[in-house]
Amino acid sequence: MAKQSGGAKTLQGLASLTSKINQGEVIGVSGSSSSSLYQVFLAPIDDILPSKYQTREAENPKRFESLVTSMKQTPPQEFKDALPVRHHPDQDGKLQVVRGGHTRLKAAKAAGLSQYPVILVEYDNKRSAFDTARENLAREDLTPVEEGRLYLIFKHEWGYTQEGLEAELGISRNRIKECMAAAQSHPLIIEMFTRIKEMESSAKRGLLAAKHLRRLEVLDERQPGLTARLLSPLIDAFLYEKLLTDALDIATKRIVASDDPEATLAALLRDLQQQEETGEQPELESVKKDVSKKETAIPEIQRSTKLHLATQRLRQFVSLIQDRSPSEEERTILTNMRNEIEAILQRA
Structure with a gap:
């Protein structure tokens, strides 16, 4: 057992810990100066509870399993980072994590410590909430929904405005607004962010798409359950990049404005399926049997999708050619492309 430094201090409230924690082993001290050192204790893991301000729901599976494996191989006395905790404000004899460390706590429990x-x-x-928020906001795997729930806590518990949170956390007011809206969206939109997190290394995609998708929430006023029936296929199309964000913007506007939203969506999905199967611009005559002429084609969506595919292919070419000079044939094609792009951009 490490000898306690003479400068170490026992914080107020230590005496109110449960007898198990009072008898826990002091294994070291931590602090930035000899005048501000804190005792490091081994506490029963079942007595350490998460902060209610922790809104992150899921961990990166590979990183989490790696952490669990590491903890199984290392005695707790040799851990480099102790968890900062306080007396639990609502449960006598328990401790509560006050900022970072929730993933380590979950991993330790999974490791059987x-x-x-x-x-x-x-x-x-308040300090616990802000420190937890700052720890979480620094992470790449925090979804906009999880982020938004943090902001809503500050709003509901302390009356923070978006401007106030912008000043405290250094996050733009627009992002705070959109994340708060995402956290209060339809359950299928909230689930979309979880799916993005599972599918991709970054959890940040989808915030603008969610804004477009929320337009459909008003349709439940026409018919209960209509929003869910429309959201599900649109979210799938977005996640698998059959519909891009700009195209989703156009599609949701058309669907909401339609007298028959489900028929308009069905026409769109058939167009996308035909385009995917043939690689050609879909024929729209069959769609006219289902919806009125003003709702048949969604040309902006088709154009946006084609432009995205062309952009992807150009990026692939740039990746292949790197810093080499193009061949004569490539130079001719690129010049023709530039001329066509300039002609389009010059249209009023």
């Missing part, structure tokens, strides 16, 4: 090193600190709810 019975104890974990902790540092007992004095935090009020």
